[in-house]
Amino acid sequence: MAETINEVKFSDAAMAEIQRYISHYPEGRQKSALLPILHIAQAEFGGWVSPEVMDKIAEILNIQPIEVYEVATFYTMFNLKPVGKHVLEVCRTGPCCLRGAEQMIDMLKQKLNIEEGETSADGMFTLKPVECLASCGSGPMLQVRETFYENLDSEERVDAFIAHMRSLEPETPTWAK
Ligand code: FES
Numbered sequence: 001m002a003e004t005i006n007e008v009k010f011s012d013a014a015m016a017e018i019q020r021y022i023s024h025y026p027e028g029r030q031k032s033a034l035l036p037i038l039h040i041a042q043a044e045f046g047g048w049v050s051p052e053v054m055d056k057i058a059e060i061l062n063i064q065p066i067e068v069y070e071v072a073t074f075y076t077m078f079n080l081k082p083v084g085k086h087v088l089e090v091c092r093t094g095p096c097c098l099r100g101a102e103q104m105i106d107m108l109k110q111k112l113n114i115e116e117g118e119t120s121a122d123g124m125f126t127l128k129p130v131e132c133l134a135s136c137g138s139g140p141m142l143q144v145r146e147t148f149y150e151n152l153d154s155e156e157r158v159d160a161f162i163a164h165m166r167s168l169e170p171e172t173p174t175w176a177k
Contacts, residue, residue, distance in 0.1 A: 003052065004052060005052050005055040005056050005059065007052070008045075008052050008053050008055075008056040010040075010041075010044055010056075011044065011176070013176050014040050014041075014043075014044045014176065017040055018033070018037050018040055018060065021033040021036045021037060021040075022037075022060075022061070030061045030062060030063070031061055031063050031067065033061065034057070034061065034063075034067075034068065034071055035071065035075075037057055037060070037061070038057065038068070038071065038072055038078055039077075041053050041054075041056075041057060042078060042079065043176070044176075046082065046083075047079055047082075047083045047084075047085075047087060048078075048079035048080065048081060048082055048083050049072055049078055049079070049080065050080075051065075051069075054068040054069055054072055055068075076089075076128070076130050076131075077089075079126075079128075082119070083119060083126040083128075084119040084120060084123050084124050084125045084126040085123060085124050085125070086124060086125050086126070086144050086165050086168070087125075087126045087128055087144065087145075088108065088125055088126065088127050088128060088142050088144060088165075089128050089129075089130045089133070089142055089143040089144070090104065090105050090108065090127065090128065090129055090130065090140075090142040091130060091131070091132060091133050091135070091139060091140070091141055091142060091143075092105065092129045092130070092131070093131050093132040093136075095132070095136035095137075095139060096132075096136060096139030096140050096141060098139075099139040099140050099153065100139070100140045100153045101139055101140040101141075103140070103153075104140040104142075104152045104153070104158060105127075105129070105140075107155060107158045108127055108158065108162075109127065111158065111159070111162060112125050112127065112162070114126075114127050115127070116128070116129050117129075124165075124166065125162075125165070130143075133148070135148050135150055138150035138151055139151075139153075140152050140153055144165065149161050
């Protein structure tokens, strides 16, 4: 992990993608590229953005660090501390709860031996509660990166989901392929 802003180095592929986003906006409006750049940074640095990484983004965009912090802390899709290989974003909003979200979350906690917000001892899973993911009719459900896993309404399905995730490598961002 980088300890200072000067130790934060984006790969050439990531920098090229960052510059591509910045080029979409007129001079002086580079901040408009902040959200995609935070996504790139999160993919680049192990699934989370540290204060040093956010400071580097501010430097690249020529804005104040607080302008990056306020966006990164607002959206739950950005992780502000180290996470496991797979971040399970579990929906805990009303409609999913009516369809068994609390039982699904309890099963995940018990099977992975973690509480909400924690990472499993093997570094494989982080359990992250989030609000409605707009798949209410298919609850209980969760999201891992860009993929929805739905109807996790039985122990059998939760077990199959965990086995599936253990067999996967994290997705490589398109720009890094
Ligand atoms: S309430 Fe869970 S997806 Fe909408």
